[in-house]
Amino acid sequence: MxxxxxxxxxxxxxxxxxxxxxxxxxxxxxxxxxxxxxxxxxxxxxxxxxxxxxxxxxxxxxxxxxxxxxxxxxxxxxxxxxxxxxxxxxxxxxxxxxxxxxxxxxxxxxxxxxxxxxxxxxxxxxxxxxxxxxxxxxxxxxxxxxxxxxxxxxxxxxxxxxxxxxxxxxxxxxxxxxxxxxxxxxxxxxxxxxxxxxxxxxxxxxxxxxxxxxxHNDYKRAIVGAKADDIVLSERISGVPVAVIETEYVRAIGTKAGPVARRLLKHPKAKHWMRAFYSLRSLWQLKNASLEGTSYKNYFQAGRSVDxxxxxxxxxxxxxxxxxxxxxxxxxxxxxxxxxxxx
CATH class of the missing domain: 3.20.20.70 (Aldolase class I)
Structure with a gap:
């Protein structure tokens, strides 16, 4: 340069x-x-x-x-x-x-x-x-x-x-x-x-x-192979929409939080416990997906920049x-x- x-x-x-x-x-x-x-x-x-x-x-x-x-x-x-x-x-x-x-x-x-x-x-x-x-x-x-x-x-x-x-x-x-x-x-x-x-x-x-x-190379390959339309918003990681690659696993389980989780997330007291639960679970899921690849069938976060x-x-x-x-x-x-x- x-x-x-x-x-x-x-x-x-x-x-x-x-x-x-x-x-x-x-x-x-x-x-x-x-x-x-x-x-x-x-x-x-x-x-x-x-x-x-x-x-x-x-x-x-x-x-x-x-x-x-x-x-x-x-x-x-x-x-x-x-x-x-x-x-x-x-x-x-x-x-x-x-x-x-x-x-x-x-x-x-x-x-x-x-x-x-x-x-x-x-x-x-x-x-x-x-x-x-x-x-x-x-x-x-x-x-x-x-x-x-x-x-x-x-x-x-x-x-x-x-x-x-x-x-x-x-x-x-x-x-x-x-x-x-x-x-x-x-x-x-x-x-x-x-x-x-x-x-x-x-x-x-x-x-x-x-x-x-x-x-993991699975994660990198998923990014290289994805297009902007492959990015979806999932509520299942943290309770609020998170941008992820729409893998076969994501398609199979859907992107919406369950009805019980949605109710708890709106409850004035229970929402704090529910957010804490989601936070702890997401730390585990994202770590495993990143380091171990698709064998864990978890989530690959990514933005529309994949295009x-x-x-x-x-x-x-x-x-x-x-x-x-x-x-x-x-x-x-x-x-x-x-x-x-x-x-």
Whole structure:
């Protein structure tokens, strides 16, 4: 690649050379993948449950392992929901470890990010928050965050319900960097998202289909072989719609939660216990499917970005190709606006 992409608000915030994030994924965020993305100029994000419980690393040791491979910036994913006091206490300790090890970019989700913001800002770091619509964006900004990860309807996992352009336009006046999350499986959509006005793009599914990701080859083959129409929303993992590949197993069991589960999820008291049950079960199911393949007949999370993924490649190659496409687009003469990019 000749030259570097033009800096954005995101790259100025983080020190990354390419406005590209390898999003935190349970259970697919292994240290080798995070290190490879950051070494190539992007920014890999640590998912602590994956680091500790899937890949059996002590968190501090895992962070140091990544830093031995690259001196590029890395991020840390802090889920800040308050459904479990034990989990919240652990997350506070994990954030302290990450800060102590020099991490300065944090992505929060599912709750009030204020305590993370206060801790991170105290050492000069920045916090972005996952949002799917404006009301959550405003709550996150009230909590002091510096940017927003804008999760659209093409994302894997818990997707939003708006197209990338519509979501951007609904948030563009908030005055903070916006990151496009969902549906980016090739260089064209990457460049188009930045043309819309996003300061960076977050990829997940694309990096599962990489050499460094330790997901089972069955999972990677399923991503390479899938098309956007093969992605369905299943309520059977966590009680709310999650984007997965429609495998034979998914077709056989359906995508709707059972009638008893639906009633319990709406009950003012029972819903908390039901969500905890779903959370624990999903951790087990997704881990087994990722590491052991289709023999477990479980779920492969993926987004509609599968449309642009046709091979398993080194993570560094992916980052370099995206960066080169962006540099080329930025050095071309201005052209009339394209109709409906990244929709």
């Amino acid at each position: 000749s030259g570097q992409p033009t800096p954005t608000a995101f790259t100025r915030h983080t020190g990354a050379k390419v406005p590209l994030i390898c999003g935190a994924m349970y259970p697919c965020s292994n240290p080798e993948l995070i290190a490879a993305v950051s070494a190539a100029g992007g920014l890999g994000v640590v998912q602590p449950l994956s680091m500790i419980y899937v890949y059996k690393r002590d968190l501090r040791a895992g962070l140091r392992e990544i830093k031995r491979v690259t001196d590029g910036p890395i991020g840390f994913n802090a889920i800040v929901e308050k459904s479990s006091k034990v989990y919240e206490d652990r997350m506070r300790k994990w954030v302290d470890v990450a800060l102590d090890e020099g991490v300065r970019f944090f992505v929060t989700a599912l709750g009030n990010p204020r305590w993370v913001v206060d801790a991170v800002h105290a050492v000069g770091g920045v916090v972005y928050h996952d949002v799917t619509e404006r009301k959550w964006a405003q709550k996150a900004l009230d909590g002091g965050v510096d940017g927003l990860i804008c999760v659209n309807r093409r994302a894997g996992g818990h997707a939003g319900n708006q197209d990338p352009r519509a979501l951007y336009e609904s948030l563009a006046d908030l005055g903070v960097p916006l990151v496009c999350a969902g549906g980016i499986g090739d260089e064209r959509r990457f460049v188009e998202a930045l043309d819309i006005g996003y300061a960076a793009v977050q990829l997940g599914t694309r990096f599962i289909a990489s050499d460094e990701c330790l997901a 642009g993924i046709d091979a398993v490649e080194p993570a560094g190659t992916i980052v370099a190709r995206y960066a080169a496409a962006l540099v080329e687009a930025q050095t071309q003469p201005a052209s009339p606006a394209k109709a409906g990019p990244a929709e």
